[in-house]
Amino acid sequence: MSDLAPELDNFQQKIDDEQRIEPKDWMPEKYRLNLIRQMSQHAHSEVIGMQPEGNWISSAPSLYRKIVLLSKVQDEAGHGLYLYSATETLGISRAEMNSRLQSGESKYASIFNYPSLTWADVGAIGWLVDGAAIVNQVSLQRTSYGPYARAMIRICKEESFHQRQGYDIMVKLAEGSKEQREMAQDAINRWWWPSLMMFGPHDSDSVNSQQSMKWKIKRQSNDDLRQKFVDQTVQQTEILKLELPDPDLKWNEERQHYDFGEIDWDEFYQVIKGNGHCNRDRIKHHVSAHEEGAWVRDAMTAYAEKKAQRKEVA
Amino acid sequence: MTEPSNLSTYVLRLADDAMVLGQRISEWTSNSPNLEEDIANSNVALDYLGRARMLYAYAATMLNTTEDELAFMRDARQYTNLLMHELPKGDYAFSTVRQFFIDSFDVLYFEQLVNSSDAQLAAIAAKTLKECRYHVRRSRDLMVRLGDGTEESHTRMQTALNELWGYRHELFMDDELETELQQQGIAITRTDLQQAWDAAINDCLAEATLSIPETDWTVTGGRAGVHSEHLGHMLDDMQCLHRSYPGVTW
Numbered sequence: 001m002s003d004l005a006p007e008l009d010n011f012q013q014k015i016d017d018e019q020r021i022e023p024k025d026w027m028p029e030k031y032r033l034n035l036i037r038q039m040s041q042h043a044h045s046e047v048i049g050m051q052p053e054g055n056w057i058s059s060a061p062s063l064y065r066k067i068v069l070l071s072k073v074q075d076e077a078g079h080g081l082y083l084y085s086a087t088e089t090l091g092i093s094r095a096e097m098n099s100r101l102q103s104g105e106s107k108y109a110s111i112f113n114y115p116s117l118t119w120a121d122v123g124a125i126g127w128l129v130d131g132a133a134i135v136n137q138v139s140l141q142r143t144s145y146g147p148y149a150r151a152m153i154r155i156c157k158e159e160s161f162h163q164r165q166g167y168d169i170m171v172k173l174a175e176g177s178k179e180q181r182e183m184a185q186d187a188i189n190r191w192w193w194p195s196l197m198m199f200g201p202h203d204s205d206s207v208n209s210q211q212s213m214k215w216k217i218k219r220q221s222n223d224d225l226r227q228k229f230v231d232q233t234v235q236q237t238e239i240l241k242l243e244l245p246d247p248d249l250k251w252n253e254e255r256q257h258y259d260f261g262e263i264d265w266d267e268f269y270q271v272i273k274g275n276g277h278c279n280r281d282r283i284k285h286h287v288s289a290h291e292e293g294a295w296v297r298d299a300m301t302a303y304a305e306k307k308a309q310r311k312e313v314a
Numbered sequence: 315m316t317e318p319s320n321l322s323t324y325v326l327r328l329a330d331d332a333m334v335l336g337q338r339i340s341e342w343t344s345n346s347p348n349l350e351e352d353i354a355n356s357n358v359a360l361d362y363l364g365r366a367r368m369l370y371a372y373a374a375t376m377l378n379t380t381e382d383e384l385a386f387m388r389d390a391r392q393y394t395n396l397l398m399h400e401l402p403k404g405d406y407a408f409s410t411v412r413q414f415f416i417d418s419f420d421v422l423y424f425e426q427l428v429n430s431s432d433a434q435l436a437a438i439a440a441k442t443l444k445e446c447r448y449h450v451r452r453s454r455d456l457m458v459r460l461g462d463g464t465e466e467s468h469t470r471m472q473t474a475l476n477e478l479w480g481y482r483h484e485l486f487m488d489d490e491l492e493t494e495l496q497q498q499g500i501a502i503t504r505t506d507l508q509q510a511w512d513a514a515i516n517d518c519l520a521e522a523t524l525s526i527p528e529t530d531w532t533v534t535g536g537r538a539g540v541h542s543e544h545l546g547h548m549l550d551d552m553q554c555l556h557r558s559y560p561g562v563t564w
Contacts, residue, residue, distance in 0.1 A: 050344040057340050061555045061564040062382045063367050066340075067360060073343055074356035081349040119555055119564070169564075177562050285344070293347025295470065296406045299463025306462065 004028075015216050020146035023089035031215055035145055036090050037106075038217060040097045043083035044108035048101075048282050050076045052116035053125055061119055068165050069122060075158045082155065086147040102287050109133075110268070111194045113276030120173055120180075120187035126166015128188070128195040128233070134159045135229045136199065144216035167236065174240040181242070188237070189245045196260075197268045199226040230258050315379045320491050321432065322376040323394075324501055326384065327537060329369030330395035333385055334545070335416065336362030337552055341403050351406075354452060358413070361445040368438045386556035390546040396536040398481040400545045407470035410456045411478050417450035418514045419485050422507040431499035454518055461522025472524055480531035485511070489537060 007026050014021065021027055050073050057073065060066035084094045100106035111129055116122065137159060140152045173184035200206055200222040212218040230249075237244050248261035271279070318326075339359035346352035370381035377384070393400075398416065403409050424446055427439035460467045486508045488496070495501035519526060535541065 047349070054344040057343060058337065058551050059553075059555045061386075061559070063363065063370070063385055065564050067363050067367070070340055070343065070356055070360055070363070074353055074360070077344075077349050077352045077356065081353065084349070172564055176564075177559065179559060180562060289345045289347075292345075293351075293406065295464065295466045296347035296351070296460065299460050299467030302467075303459040303463045 012214075015144050015214075018142075020149060021144050022146045030211070031217070032090050034212060034215070034217060035148065036087060036092050038212075039083055039087040039090070039145075039148055040092070040100070041107050041109075043080050043087060043097065044101045044106060045112065046076045046080035046083060048108040048112045048286065049129075050080075051282055051285055052112055052114070052278075053122055055116050056119060056122050060122075065169070072126070072162050072165060075162065079155050079158070082151050086151045089147050098290065102283060102290070104283070107272070108282075109198060110272045110276065111191075111198055112282060113271050113278045114190065114194055115277045117190075118183050118187060120170070120183040121191070123166050123169030123173060123184065124187035124191040126162050126164075127170050127236070128166070128191050129198070130159055130162045130166060131233065132195045132198045132229050134163060135225050135232075139219045139225060142216070142219050170240055170242075174242055184240070185242050188242055192244050192246070193263060193267075194271075196226055196230070196263055199223075199229070201265070201268075227257055230260050234258050315377050315383075318377060320495055321500065322373050323491060324495055325369050325373040325376070325435065327394045329366050329373055329384070330393050331399050332362045332366035332369060334393065334395045334548070335399040336360075336366055337548060338400070338403050339409070339413075342409065347406060358449055358452070361449070365438070365442050365445070368441070372434050372438065382556065386553045390541055390549050391539040393541065393545060393549070394537050394539060395541075395545075396481075396484045397533060397542060398478065398484065400536075400542060400548065401478075401481070402544050404474065404477075405470060407460060407467070407474040408477065410453060410460060411471065411474040413449070414453040414457050414518065415478060415482060415485075415515070417446055417453045418511055418518075419507065420446040421450050422510055422514075423502055423504075426502040426507075429499075430501070435500065457518050457524075458522045461519075461524045468523065471522065475519075475524055476527045476529075479527040480533050483532045484534045484536060487534065487537075 008028060011021070011025075011027060011031075014025075021031075053069060053076075054073050057066065057070050060069050084097060087097065088094060097106065101108065116125065134156060137152050137156050141149055141156060143149045143152065170184055173180040203209060203221045203223045206222055209218065209221065213221070234244065234249065246261045248259060250259055251257075252259045270276075274280075336359050339355055339362060342355035343352060343359070346355050366385070367381055370384045374381050374384055398412060401408075401412065404412075421443070424439045424443040428436050428443060430436045430439065457471070461471045462468070486504045488504050492501045492504070496503050516526070
């Protein structure tokens with residue numbers, strides 16, 4: 001232990017000085033494992049998150065909406081790929097991350113265990129779920145691990161487009177017919193609380209938070225980020241002339257923030273534990289695509305090997 | 315809607331081809347063998363859907379309607395795409411062989427259509443041609459890698475080839491309407507493209523260690539709206555939401 005002390009001090013000093021840790025730098029094993037957990041979970045969330053919205057590509061209500069949605073889901077695949085690659089710099093393979101996702105050892109954002117039931121859900125997911133994700137990701141642009149921070153800068157640019165497309169869908173629905181307004185309100189009612197849960201447990205109950213803050217893997221606390229999201233979203237909802245499903249939501253002049261009601265943490269843990277509508281479907285979908293594609297990946301590898309051999313012979 | 319002209323009908327045919335195949339390719343999104351292929355498939359689907367929009371929008375100006383009305387409010391019997399485009403995506407081999415057949419055809423077709431005397435079609439063709447050239451590079455490459463990959467991939471590719479073989483004839487058939495438009499310098503003579511297409515396919519199959527199917531057969535009917543049973547189901551899914559809320563905007 002004492003042998004590592006100077007390295008550990010040096011490492012912490014770098015972090016305190018706002019320098020980035022790069023893949024070849026010395027890092028504590030716990031830092032590495034913590035990052036693998038967080039980054040792979042982030043990558044998995046991008047990939048599993050393709051499913052609830054992907055559910056509406058085939059039946060999007062106009063050609064324009066179809067194209068925009070397909071581009072968005074394609075971006076999520078890109079983010080997943082980018083984040084898996086960034087995580088690989090920590091010495092874990094994509095195959096290993098994949099198998100941990102499929103075995104349940106590794107998590108993804110629990111919000112994707114909720115079903116997307118109507119077209120308005122596509123709007124609500126873009127606006128609220130991506131909106132919540134961005135608040136978190138903007139803060140991660142300053143995370144201490146270089147590849148992760150750089151990935152976040154790039155991903156945030158696209159995510160802000162995603163949020164705008166989600167909000168744009170909501171605006172159109174809110175300006176539309178009675179049925180469209182009802183559809184929009186229903187989606188908000190279902191997605192609002194799960195979006196607040198995305199920031200994770202209260203700071204006092206968050207297992208991984210303190211160490212992560214010290215290492216600057218996390219830059220702002222769960223509760224601070226959640227408050228930021230609530231503050232920005234209330235005004236956006238007012239413009240839509242729709243309502244957030246929280247009777248306790250009101251401006252607090254003293255705090256200069258909105259107060260909001262208590263989250264149903266029992267629901268949060270229930271869904272994580274497997275009691276959401278889609279926990280099984282999401283993994284089944286992922287496994288089935290992966291298994292059906294096995295022969296394609298095998299063939300590509302076999303062809304590459306043959307080609308390399310032929311080159312050697314020649 | 316205004317009465318259709320030869321030109322609007324022709325544009326609609328090309329639009330339906332792009333629409334139906336774009337819809338099929340998009341079914342691979344979140345279902346592809348890996349993320350790289352997933353991203354590529356979404357990209358190709360987006361190109362097709364973008365092409366469909368340009369063509370529907372052009373047809374819509376002639377027919378005094380909208381692109382969405384044309385895509386979402388016509389039934390399977392009114393769709394005039396060539397059959398190969400509408401077939402279910404099948405396994406990756408099936409989608410790959412279909413894509414390569416159509417990409418190879420499209421490059422030849424749009425290389426000619428850029429010279430159409432109809433300026434709008436020529437402009438759409440110019441944009442489309444650039445995309446097709448990328449698409450065929452990818453699908454040809456996949457043909458070779460999967461054809462000459464493993465025993466299983468080889469078998470699957472050969473099976474797909476056999477299952478698609480008889481649909482190729484329709485690509486090269488000119489009917490009266492298109493012949494008339496050819497005489498005006500607007501449309502392309504499809505039969506003229508067959509030889510170059512055959513050569514491109516043969517060349518690829520040899521490299522991919524695949525064989526030309528021993529038995530040939532011919533199924534046609536797309537341009538007349540006589541489709542496979544699959545198209546109706548695809549359109550049910552695609553059009554349901556749009557049709558459930560008439561007259562609204564999204």
